[in-house]
Amino acid sequence: MNAKADVTLHLAQQPEADELLSRSPLAALVGMLLDQQIPMEWAFAGPYTIAQRLGADDLDAHEIAAYDPESFATLLSTKPAVHRYPGSMAKRVQQLCQYLVEHYDGDPTALWKDATTGKELLQRLNDLPGFGKQKSQIFLALLGKQMGVRPKGWQEAAGAYGEPRSFRSVADIKDPETLAKVRAHKQEMKAAAKAAKS
Template sequence: MPLDASDYSALEGGLVRMLDRLQAEGTATKDPDVDQYLRDDPNAVLLGLLYDQRVLAETAFAGPYKLRQRLGHLDMGRIADMDRDAFAEVFAQSPAVHRFTNKMVDTTQSVARILADEYGGDAARLWADGDCATVEKRVKKLPGFGPQKASKLRYCLYYFGHRDLSEG
């Protein structure tokens, strides 16, 4: 049976709440500016999914928007090259990008380094070609992305308008 990325009934948790709100109210995160940024910047979607652990999904997906506001960019090469302590300071500003600042600073910079070196700094290149299984395999190679998180990417990409990974 083909995967239907528009059917997220098998999911649980905060992402479901966000997608339900998107269907009912037109905003996933409760902030139209954050939602628009997630639609506009593929790196934001990937980092939002990365941050979606042990915090509210809405907070997680707002994290990349906070970073862009504070840094003035979400350039993966520049983030990867930032002094770790300087990046941690930006990350920890109130409200913090994520409650596990130290771990997420390190993971963010590691993901940014891979994106910069292997994908030209553009997360969209992770999913630009290949079927769903291929894309999930690529994403699982990134720090912080296990099988469960990688499997959620198809829904994020679909609902934020980046790519429909439905198979069939």
Template sequence: MALHLATTDEGNALLERDPLALLLGMLLDQQITMEKAFTSPSVLAERMGVAPGEHLDAAAIAVLPPDTLLEHFRTPPALHRFPGSMATRAQQLCQAIVDDWGGDAANVWTGVDDGAELVRRIASLPGFGDQKARIFVALLAKQFGVTPPGWQEATGDYGQPGHRSIADVVDDESRVKVREFKKAKKAQLLEQA
């Protein structure tokens, strides 16, 4: 299945082949549109001189001078609404991938025993909390076939059929439904406040 998370074919192709790009997209998916968040890794790759068909390198990002990475994030169009803090988080994430997962983001979900362990692994990454981890695990399961035992229980509502998160975006129509769901949830939270 072809991804529909980024706004460009190049962006989606990178997400499909590059686990680090997918993690970075999820990291950036806050306070900007999900499409922007998941397109930004391909823009970063281009700015870093990553050849078409190649991958982002966690080690290269981890050792990049922070000012250089910030410039990659800040150059128009900026990769995020908050380029400074998100460049720092991206670099911290890449350093954790190098230190704890051998430099390969896919190692985070390879060989995992069950869904709860996978949620714990993702939640332990810089920039990820419990909710973001559950959404990401649902994305891995629904669109990448990473389905350790208990993944649906571990992801809660995000593992169920429906249009609750980026995990459920498979085309333009589902993207609209996810956006409507998020808008309704936000309105509900405002009413409760």
């Protein structure tokens, strides 16, 4: 299952950052990893910022995996920081890249190239450092909905995130309008959770 070559993602809402996400599967994976406890656009702009600071036009799993951990943490911490918790996220990004080097020769597309079912692909995503079930399902939905990676049963494996036009996650964001819909859904969920607590 190969990703579409002409995919255009709009997750960072910044042309250069989105261009990198669209052509670099590793950038998309790293953006997904960074997408926690900070606004989505900030998270998905992160890979572009990292590439710029590395003096590269793409991210390379081998290079990041082998980078001096302290220097890499500094790279992410330099203002404006790549994340609210740049030190711990630098460690996570390196762990992700080390895992990809060890298991997939540094090629993130190898995660889905020969995955025959959505369940198998979900398991592979779940095995990635820093990817829990929810993050894995959202990334699987993003692969299926926007990147043309659709192994058998991918929608079921992605759970609610795989539902067409569900506007629950980054998988459904294609423009400012869909971004607003996803934001609204998240606010509703937060409000419902708050109400359930009280």
